[in-house]
Amino acid sequence: MEQNKPTQSLPDNAYRELKPGEEYKPILPANTTPKEVTPYSVTMGILMAILFSAAAAYLGLRIGQVFEAAIPIAIIAVGVGNVLGKKNMLGQNVIIQSIGASSGIIVAGAIFTLPALYILGLEAEFYKIFLSSLFGGILGIVLLIPFRKYFVKEMHGKYPFPEATATTEVLVSGEKGGSQAKLLAVAGLVGGLYDFCASTFGLWGEAISTRMTAWGTAIADKFKVMLQVNTSAAILGLGYIIGLKYSAIIAAGSFLVWWLVVPIVGSTATGAGMSPEDLFQTFGRPLGIGGIAMAGLIGIIRQGGIIRQALGLAISEFSGKKKNAEVKVERTQRDISMRLILSILIATLAAVFFFFQFGVLGNWGQTIVALLIVFVISFLFTTVAANAIAIVGSNPVSGMTLMTLILSSLVLVSIGLNGTSGIMAALIIGGVVCTALSTAGGFITDLKIGYWIGSTPKKQEGWKFLGVFVSAATVAGVMILLNKTYGFGEGSPLVAPQANAMAAVIQPLMQGGSAPWILYFCGAILALVLTGIGVPALPFSLGMFIPLQLNLPLLIGGVVAWFVSTRSKDAALNKARMSQGTLIASGFIAGGALMGVVSAIIKFAGADWKLAEWCASNGASWLALVMYIGIIVYFAMHTLRAKKEE
Template identity: 75%
Template sequence: MQSENTQPENIQSNSLPDNAYRELRPGEEYHPVMPAASRPKEVTLYSVLFGIVMAIVFSAAAAYLGLRVGQVFEAAIPIAIIAVGVGNLTGRKNMLGQNVIIQSIGATSGVIVAGAIFTLPALYILGLEAQFYQIFLSSLFGGLLGIVLLIPFRKYFVKDMQGRYPFPEATATTEVLVSGEKKGNQAKLLAVSGLIGGLYDFVVSTFGWWTEEISTRIMQWGTVLADKTKLVFKVNTGAAVLGLGYIVGLKYAAIICAGSFTVWFVLIPFISHFADGQTIAVGEGVTTLLRDMSPEEIFRNYARHIGIGGIAMAGVVGIIRSSKIIRQALGLAVSELKGKKEADETAERTQRDLPMKLILTVLIATLLTTFIFFQFGVLNNWFHASIAILIVFVIAFLFTTVAANAIAIVGTNPVSGMTLMTLILSSLVLVSAGLTGTGGMTAAMIIGGVVCTALAMAGGFITDLKIGFWLGSTP
């Protein structure tokens, strides 16, 4: 049975089919905007260079925001808007395939930055030696691992689960790219929004009409409330944070707020009330009663660690829930290696993946090169380097499905939590293997950087693949 919205095989549509966002009925097929029989322009000199420029620009923006507020925004949507706007302004036609490549290359800025800033700055905070090549290679190898480990899961997440996952960011980016074929004016909206945000921050930083962080402590009653009951309410009014909340959406922003409310209004007063006699070291030979600590000190020494543990356990639960997905993807990969892949899937352009043998070759080469990097660039011990590469492969493989699943459902990758779990596990294993001190700390951070980048790349890559599925790009 054919879909009721079928179109000629070689004619591109300027709108998504009506079954793009819903589950397909038995026998129904999805026909993308660029049909499988067509040969659209995709990887060109223009699309690659434009994508690299976007990656450079948005890497700087993502690094600034990530280091400032601990959250990296997804750059696919604004890059898609810019690509569409530039294409319209320059009078280019049939740019859909090239615009997909532009946003795909440009959007790697956020995922690579996330892999670096959530781990590697800790090397400098702890006063450890960190060389440029260590940071560069950990991000490079992590990015490669994220790509090759996700490819076997593409068919499951993108095609088999059509309509069951919302893919919020991929949906928004796809709509922008499709509207570009209709000569939409999203670039104008982005420019105006950027000017408003810049003016807003300029007023705050230059004239000081209000502070970037507003707290109840600015009032006398707020100070008394903080001292007596350990209750403090804070809100960051910076344009970057406000814009970040708008991008991630109401649901995810509400989840973040719920976590903050739980910590500041429940955990901190609870800890202070029931631990009156407890003391904590605050310096060499100096201790203080926990009840005399400020809410901010209780957060820094106790509540924050509780949150870290919660995030880590969420990663474990995610692995357990994804076990079925892992088995299915491995089954598909094994079937192809045995030559059992169906001929029609092999022939159709929009469903043609890289050969599994090539993926396996690249994976082995990446793991081998990473192992050499660990041995000669970090650890200088064959036994410890072997343990490190085993940690990277196992955790990156298991958490890949967690990252892809999170992006597919809520559009946000919990990579920071999964990285914390990696740091905890790698530290325990390395200490058990006899690696301690500053060498062990450096090794744990670099291992965490490789895994974090791999997971961030996997999450961003599944978004690109879903966009390509809807629009008809070549995987």
């Protein structure tokens, strides 16, 4: 029975594809009953959800970036457990992380759309923000659960799951202690301080660009060609975990837009007076949105069998044919029953219907149309969001939400709803959909962590609803407070960039304007071509949508992963180096995420320690280049020091 005891390390097949007949056995075996849901884990999870919802909302509205809460919450869970002297906390820490991580995903759904209501001078009461976030979060959970087995088990080793990998390494190393925990802690300290010095103090630039040279500026101005790299250690670590294959595909999408589309358009009369950055926003990103949408449709078609299987299971459960099915399923593969999932889905859609009818629209026909938009888009793009997180660790939710706003605006205008009431309705619809997709993408991370460790999916799924409820209430309160204190948009420290973009798009549409349909169509056609020649369309489209400065460091991290894992002829040594690199990369990501929270708190307190004048100088850019090379060398050298297990 020795093999049935919990181990303290991930199996060697945790991150690779399984061989024929091989089975993945998690740290907490299926035939054990580890502590998971306890008063301590639930209370800690709620506290984390409240704390990180507030921090993420402020930071997201300030700079447009929502930090992923899963990693810092995992670090805190491990740290507090150790301080309190608690033992065998792995199962409980997964629950803490799962409940608490609802914060980041609910915040992302809310702040990308709902502040646009205030920006456009509309009044959004607490219940509108709360309910749109709550209903979106619930939809995201119930629509994803039927796909859990596909993403976390059947696709095991085929998707890198970068954020889930980093979080799992934190949880496992914290439980195990010893040299792995020390290595993770040191890497987290190095990566965290490195990013903190750049973002908070401005000791060197957060990004480097060819514009820091005279010739680079001239080329950018004349030919609209430039190169940008974000120097964050966290993004470098993310690229390492993603690996060379996917990071190269993502970068290829960026190269196509930035080094082909942007220069070509910039050479015409249309783009002559625009900067490369403006050309990317105007012409490049819409291509990415079209590609993401088509890649999503392709994924839906390919996963039609899974959808039919899930629906068939639901029907069979309702007909009473599988009453005892749960008993036969091992603990680590046990989900909430399809009967309950379908019941929650129907109840949620009914609640959304009444919310739209009595709180937003007041017209039965328009309410039915709005409900259909929410359900259809949320259902169709749930797998797209999960796919994106599984591959890149980044959810293109703003792009999919922008598409939702455009489509819903056109539909609502066609049925006679426009002006102020139309804008309100479209933004609320967008808020629900955005939160649903954000939740689906974030929740697949939780479930993958649970799969690696050996948690009970049913418990993760059930308690995720609590996290969504707490986070939705917190975000609504914080958003209203920040609006009354600072306001959003121009002249405010809270620029809410995504919400401003949504407002800029939706206002003309509701007043008879248009959308860049030709660019969306071209992006969609490109996705079809890529699929036809065997290139994954989603990561390529993500590359077109996400700025170049965030994609190039992913490629650099992927190159580091390839380099350290191919230097030796000894396969065992290469494997040991790759594993050590994963631990260091996880430390970089964890440290960057945690220090991002610290930085947000400092900014929230009104402190500004950034050396703004120096940070904007060429000297800071050159120093950033030196520091970035230094962190890459540190990363590679410490990875190559790994020794194979005897």
